[in-house]
Amino acid sequence: MAGEKDDIIISVRGLKNSFGEQVVHEDLDLDVRRGEIIGVVGGSGTGKSVLMRSIIGLQPPDEGEVTVFGESALGQDETQAIEMRKRWGVLFQGGALFSTLTVAENVQVPLREFYPDLDLALIDEIASYKIVMSGLDASAGPKFPAELSGGMKKRAGLARALALDPDLLFLDEPTAGLDPIGAAAFDALTQSLQKTLGLTVFLITHDLDTLYAICDRVAVLADKKVIAVGTIDELLATDHPWIQEYFNGPRGRAAVASTEKQG
Numbered sequence: 001m002a003g004e005k006d007d008i009i010i011s012v013r014g015l016k017n018s019f020g021e022q023v024v025h026e027d028l029d030l031d032v033r034r035g036e037i038i039g040v041v042g043g044s045g046t047g048k049s050v051l052m053r054s055i056i057g058l059q060p061p062d063e064g065e066v067t068v069f070g071e072s073a074l075g076q077d078e079t080q081a082i083e084m085r086k087r088w089g090v091l092f093q094g095g096a097l098f099s100t101l102t103v104a105e106n107v108q109v110p111l112r113e114f115y116p117d118l119d120l121a122l123i124d125e126i127a128s129y130k131i132v133m134s135g136l137d138a139s140a141g142p143k144f145p146a147e148l149s150g151g152m153k154k155r156a157g158l159a160r161a162l163a164l165d166p167d168l169l170f171l172d173e174p175t176a177g178l179d180p181i182g183a184a185a186f187d188a189l190t191q192s193l194q195k196t197l198g199l200t201v202f203l204i205t206h207d208l209d210t211l212y213a214i215c216d217r218v219a220v221l222a223d224k225k226v227i228a229v230g231t232i233d234e235l236l237a238t239d240h241p242w243i244q245e246y247f248n249g250p251r252g253r254a255a256v257a258s259t260e261k262q263g
Protein backbone atom coordinates (compact mmCIF):
# COMPACT_ATOMS: atom_id res chain seq x y z
CA MET A 1 0.00 0.00 0.00
CA ALA A 2 1.23 3.50 -0.77
CA GLY A 3 3.24 5.05 1.99
CA GLU A 4 3.53 1.82 3.96
CA LYS A 5 6.94 1.71 5.59
CA ASP A 6 8.61 -1.65 5.69
CA ASP A 7 8.72 -2.22 9.36
CA ILE A 8 6.30 0.12 11.13
CA ILE A 9 2.68 -1.04 11.05
CA ILE A 10 1.24 1.34 13.64
CA SER A 11 2.62 4.77 14.41
CA VAL A 12 1.10 7.01 17.07
CA ARG A 13 2.39 10.54 17.56
CA GLY A 14 1.43 13.21 20.07
CA LEU A 15 -1.80 11.47 21.04
CA LYS A 16 -4.10 13.23 23.47
CA ASN A 17 -7.30 11.73 24.81
CA SER A 18 -9.49 13.15 27.53
CA PHE A 19 -12.93 12.65 29.00
CA GLY A 20 -14.16 15.95 30.37
CA GLU A 21 -11.56 17.12 32.86
CA GLN A 22 -9.79 13.77 32.92
CA VAL A 23 -6.77 13.63 30.61
CA VAL A 24 -5.97 9.99 29.87
CA HIS A 25 -3.21 10.46 27.28
CA GLU A 26 -1.01 13.43 26.64
CA ASP A 27 1.70 13.53 23.98
CA LEU A 28 1.76 9.74 23.67
CA ASP A 29 4.04 8.19 21.02
CA LEU A 30 4.27 4.53 19.99
CA ASP A 31 5.56 2.51 17.04
CA VAL A 32 4.56 -1.09 16.42
CA ARG A 33 6.80 -3.09 14.11
CA ARG A 34 5.65 -5.49 11.46
CA GLY A 35 5.47 -9.09 12.63
CA GLU A 36 5.99 -8.46 16.30
CA ILE A 37 3.86 -9.30 19.29
CA ILE A 38 3.90 -6.13 21.33
CA GLY A 39 2.57 -6.33 24.87
CA VAL A 40 0.90 -3.19 26.20
CA VAL A 41 0.96 -2.93 29.98
CA GLY A 42 0.20 -0.34 32.61
CA GLY A 43 -1.76 0.08 35.80
CA SER A 44 -5.53 -0.08 35.75
CA GLY A 45 -7.01 3.02 34.14
CA THR A 46 -3.78 4.12 32.42
CA GLY A 47 -5.62 4.04 29.11
CA LYS A 48 -4.56 0.82 27.38
CA SER A 49 -8.01 0.13 25.99
CA VAL A 50 -8.52 3.79 25.07
CA LEU A 51 -5.23 3.66 23.15
CA MET A 52 -6.41 0.60 21.24
CA ARG A 53 -9.76 2.26 20.57
CA SER A 54 -7.97 5.34 19.23
CA ILE A 55 -5.91 3.23 16.85
CA ILE A 56 -8.92 1.35 15.50
CA GLY A 57 -10.99 4.49 15.09
CA LEU A 58 -13.49 4.00 17.91
CA GLN A 59 -12.13 6.84 20.02
CA PRO A 60 -11.24 9.89 17.96
CA PRO A 61 -8.41 11.60 19.86
CA ASP A 62 -8.36 15.27 20.87
CA GLU A 63 -4.93 15.66 19.27
CA GLY A 64 -2.27 13.62 17.54
CA GLU A 65 -1.66 11.39 14.56
CA VAL A 66 -2.39 7.70 14.15
CA THR A 67 -0.96 5.92 11.13
CA VAL A 68 -1.78 2.29 10.36
CA PHE A 69 -0.27 0.43 7.39
CA GLY A 70 1.37 3.72 6.41
CA GLU A 71 -1.95 5.56 6.04
CA SER A 72 -3.46 8.09 8.39
CA ALA A 73 -6.19 6.35 10.39
CA LEU A 74 -7.87 9.63 11.34
CA GLY A 75 -10.26 11.66 9.24
CA GLN A 76 -10.69 9.01 6.55
CA ASP A 77 -13.73 8.79 4.35
CA GLU A 78 -15.97 5.74 4.73
CA THR A 79 -14.36 3.77 1.87
CA GLN A 80 -10.83 4.30 3.19
CA ALA A 81 -11.91 3.37 6.72
CA ILE A 82 -13.52 0.15 5.49
CA GLU A 83 -10.43 -0.83 3.49
CA MET A 84 -8.28 -0.32 6.59
CA ARG A 85 -10.64 -2.18 8.90
CA LYS A 86 -10.60 -5.19 6.61
CA ARG A 87 -6.91 -5.57 7.41
CA TRP A 88 -7.23 -5.90 11.18
CA GLY A 89 -9.14 -8.08 13.61
CA VAL A 90 -10.04 -7.23 17.18
CA LEU A 91 -10.67 -9.42 20.20
CA PHE A 92 -12.34 -7.11 22.70
CA GLN A 93 -12.10 -7.59 26.43
CA GLY A 94 -14.47 -10.42 27.40
CA GLY A 95 -14.94 -11.56 23.80
CA ALA A 96 -17.84 -9.16 23.05
CA LEU A 97 -19.80 -11.86 21.23
CA PHE A 98 -23.36 -11.20 20.14
CA SER A 99 -25.36 -13.26 22.63
CA THR A 100 -28.28 -13.93 20.28
CA LEU A 101 -26.03 -15.33 17.54
CA THR A 102 -24.33 -18.72 17.49
CA VAL A 103 -20.54 -18.96 17.43
CA ALA A 104 -20.59 -19.58 13.67
CA GLU A 105 -22.92 -16.62 13.10
CA ASN A 106 -20.67 -14.40 15.24
CA VAL A 107 -17.68 -15.34 13.11
CA GLN A 108 -19.70 -14.67 9.97
CA VAL A 109 -20.58 -11.10 11.03
CA PRO A 110 -17.46 -9.38 9.60
CA LEU A 111 -17.62 -11.51 6.45
CA ARG A 112 -21.24 -10.51 5.81
CA GLU A 113 -20.53 -6.89 6.70
CA PHE A 114 -17.44 -6.39 4.56
CA TYR A 115 -18.16 -8.88 1.76
CA PRO A 116 -21.95 -8.77 1.33
CA ASP A 117 -21.76 -10.44 -2.08
CA LEU A 118 -19.88 -13.48 -0.86
CA ASP A 119 -21.63 -16.78 -1.43
CA LEU A 120 -23.37 -18.00 1.75
CA ALA A 121 -21.91 -21.50 1.50
CA LEU A 122 -18.43 -19.97 1.30
CA ILE A 123 -19.11 -17.72 4.31
CA ASP A 124 -20.18 -20.81 6.20
CA GLU A 125 -17.05 -22.67 5.18
CA ILE A 126 -14.70 -19.80 6.10
CA ALA A 127 -16.37 -19.45 9.51
CA SER A 128 -16.00 -23.19 10.22
CA TYR A 129 -12.35 -23.02 9.26
CA LYS A 130 -11.68 -20.04 11.56
CA ILE A 131 -13.46 -21.77 14.45
CA VAL A 132 -11.19 -24.79 14.18
CA MET A 133 -8.15 -22.58 13.61
CA SER A 134 -8.91 -20.90 16.93
CA GLY A 135 -8.70 -24.21 18.74
CA LEU A 136 -12.41 -24.89 19.10
CA ASP A 137 -14.06 -28.09 18.07
CA ALA A 138 -16.19 -27.74 14.95
CA SER A 139 -19.18 -28.71 17.11
CA ALA A 140 -18.91 -25.29 18.85
CA GLY A 141 -20.27 -23.59 15.71
CA PRO A 142 -24.00 -24.00 16.45
CA LYS A 143 -23.61 -23.13 20.15
CA PHE A 144 -24.64 -19.82 21.67
CA PRO A 145 -22.14 -17.79 23.76
CA ALA A 146 -24.04 -18.60 26.98
CA GLU A 147 -23.26 -22.28 26.38
CA LEU A 148 -19.49 -21.68 26.26
CA SER A 149 -16.82 -21.61 28.96
CA GLY A 150 -14.77 -18.43 29.39
CA GLY A 151 -11.88 -19.91 27.43
CA MET A 152 -14.17 -21.02 24.61
CA LYS A 153 -15.69 -17.52 24.41
CA LYS A 154 -12.22 -16.04 23.95
CA ARG A 155 -11.48 -18.53 21.19
CA ALA A 156 -14.80 -17.75 19.50
CA GLY A 157 -13.92 -14.03 19.71
CA LEU A 158 -10.52 -14.84 18.24
CA ALA A 159 -12.15 -16.77 15.40
CA ARG A 160 -14.24 -13.71 14.62
CA ALA A 161 -11.15 -11.48 14.78
CA LEU A 162 -9.46 -13.78 12.25
CA ALA A 163 -12.47 -13.93 9.92
CA LEU A 164 -11.05 -11.54 7.33
CA ASP A 165 -7.49 -12.93 7.30
CA PRO A 166 -6.10 -9.82 9.01
CA ASP A 167 -2.51 -8.59 8.90
CA LEU A 168 -2.91 -7.04 12.32
CA LEU A 169 -4.57 -8.47 15.40
CA PHE A 170 -5.65 -6.50 18.48
CA LEU A 171 -6.15 -8.52 21.63
CA ASP A 172 -7.50 -6.78 24.74
CA GLU A 173 -6.65 -8.85 27.82
CA PRO A 174 -7.16 -12.19 26.08
CA THR A 175 -6.13 -14.32 29.07
CA ALA A 176 -8.00 -12.38 31.77
CA GLY A 177 -10.24 -14.74 33.69
CA LEU A 178 -8.64 -17.91 32.32
CA ASP A 179 -7.00 -20.47 34.58
CA PRO A 180 -3.19 -20.69 34.19
CA ILE A 181 -3.36 -23.74 31.92
CA GLY A 182 -6.04 -22.17 29.74
CA ALA A 183 -4.07 -18.91 29.65
CA ALA A 184 -0.86 -20.70 28.62
CA ALA A 185 -2.77 -22.55 25.89
CA PHE A 186 -4.19 -19.28 24.60
CA ASP A 187 -0.71 -17.73 24.60
CA ALA A 188 0.63 -20.69 22.62
CA LEU A 189 -2.22 -20.34 20.13
CA THR A 190 -1.55 -16.60 19.72
CA GLN A 191 2.12 -17.23 19.09
CA SER A 192 1.51 -20.04 16.67
CA LEU A 193 -1.02 -17.98 14.69
CA GLN A 194 1.35 -15.02 14.66
CA LYS A 195 4.13 -17.17 13.24
CA THR A 196 2.00 -19.12 10.78
CA LEU A 197 0.02 -16.18 9.46
CA GLY A 198 2.77 -13.56 9.80
CA LEU A 199 0.53 -11.41 11.99
CA THR A 200 1.45 -8.30 13.90
CA VAL A 201 -0.17 -8.50 17.35
CA PHE A 202 -1.06 -5.59 19.64
CA LEU A 203 -1.72 -7.30 22.93
CA ILE A 204 -3.04 -5.54 26.03
CA THR A 205 -2.42 -7.63 29.09
CA HIS A 206 -1.88 -7.72 32.83
CA ASP A 207 -0.52 -11.24 32.51
CA LEU A 208 3.20 -11.36 33.24
CA ASP A 209 3.40 -14.95 32.04
CA THR A 210 2.09 -13.82 28.65
CA LEU A 211 4.67 -11.04 28.45
CA TYR A 212 7.53 -13.39 29.18
CA ALA A 213 6.22 -16.24 27.05
CA ILE A 214 5.27 -14.59 23.77
CA CYS A 215 5.89 -10.82 23.59
CA ASP A 216 8.79 -9.58 21.47
CA ARG A 217 8.58 -6.13 23.03
CA VAL A 218 6.56 -4.49 25.75
CA ALA A 219 5.21 -0.93 25.85
CA VAL A 220 4.58 0.52 29.29
CA LEU A 221 1.84 3.10 29.83
CA ALA A 222 2.19 5.43 32.79
CA ASP A 223 1.98 9.16 33.42
CA LYS A 224 -0.38 9.51 30.40
CA LYS A 225 2.17 8.26 27.88
CA VAL A 226 4.27 5.31 26.78
CA ILE A 227 7.14 5.74 29.20
CA ALA A 228 9.24 2.89 27.81
CA VAL A 229 9.16 0.29 25.07
CA GLY A 230 11.54 -2.58 24.52
CA THR A 231 12.31 -6.15 25.42
CA ILE A 232 11.78 -7.08 29.05
CA ASP A 233 15.55 -7.02 29.57
CA GLU A 234 15.68 -3.51 28.16
CA LEU A 235 12.83 -2.41 30.40
CA LEU A 236 14.53 -3.91 33.43
CA ALA A 237 17.54 -1.74 32.68
CA THR A 238 15.42 1.39 33.20
CA ASP A 239 14.91 2.68 36.70
CA HIS A 240 11.27 3.74 36.50
CA PRO A 241 9.73 2.66 39.82
CA TRP A 242 6.55 1.23 38.25
CA ILE A 243 8.56 -0.89 35.82
CA GLN A 244 10.84 -2.17 38.56
CA GLU A 245 7.91 -2.92 40.85
CA TYR A 246 6.00 -4.65 38.06
CA PHE A 247 8.74 -6.88 36.67
CA ASN A 248 10.80 -7.35 39.80
CA GLY A 249 7.91 -7.78 42.25
CA PRO A 250 6.96 -11.25 43.50
CA ARG A 251 4.70 -11.95 40.50
CA GLY A 252 7.35 -10.84 38.04
CA ARG A 253 9.91 -13.12 39.63
CA ALA A 254 7.45 -16.03 39.60
CA ALA A 255 6.85 -15.46 35.89
CA VAL A 256 10.60 -15.56 35.21
CA ALA A 257 10.94 -18.76 37.24
CA SER A 258 8.11 -20.40 35.32
CA THR A 259 9.58 -19.34 31.94
CA GLU A 260 12.98 -20.73 32.94
CA LYS A 261 11.37 -24.01 34.04
CA GLN A 262 9.60 -24.38 30.68
CA GLY A 263 12.48 -23.22 28.61
Ligand SMILES: Nc1ncnc2c1ncn2[C@@H]1O[C@H](COP(=O)(O)OP(=O)(O)OP(=O)(O)O)[C@@H](O)[C@H]1O
Pocket: 019, 024, 042, 043, 044, 045, 046, 047, 048, 049, 050, 051
Ligand atom coordinates in the same frame (compact mmCIF):
# COMPACT_ATOMS: atom_id res chain seq x y z
N1 LIG B 1 -16.12 6.27 27.21
C1 LIG B 1 -15.52 6.76 28.30
N2 LIG B 1 -16.05 7.81 28.98
C2 LIG B 1 -15.43 8.33 30.05
N3 LIG B 1 -14.27 7.86 30.56
C3 LIG B 1 -13.72 6.81 29.95
C4 LIG B 1 -14.30 6.21 28.79
N4 LIG B 1 -13.50 5.19 28.38
C5 LIG B 1 -12.48 5.15 29.26
N5 LIG B 1 -12.59 6.12 30.19
C6 LIG B 1 -11.66 6.39 31.27
O1 LIG B 1 -10.35 6.42 30.73
C7 LIG B 1 -9.43 5.81 31.62
C8 LIG B 1 -8.66 4.74 30.88
O2 LIG B 1 -9.53 3.66 30.60
P1 LIG B 1 -9.04 2.30 29.92
O3 LIG B 1 -10.22 1.40 29.85
O4 LIG B 1 -8.32 2.60 28.67
O5 LIG B 1 -7.99 1.78 30.99
P2 LIG B 1 -7.11 0.47 30.97
O6 LIG B 1 -5.69 0.87 31.09
O7 LIG B 1 -7.47 -0.37 29.77
O8 LIG B 1 -7.60 -0.18 32.32
P3 LIG B 1 -7.80 -1.73 32.78
O9 LIG B 1 -6.43 -2.30 32.88
O10 LIG B 1 -8.45 -1.59 34.09
O11 LIG B 1 -8.66 -2.41 31.73
C9 LIG B 1 -10.23 5.31 32.80
O12 LIG B 1 -10.12 6.24 33.86
C10 LIG B 1 -11.65 5.26 32.28
O13 LIG B 1 -12.55 5.47 33.30
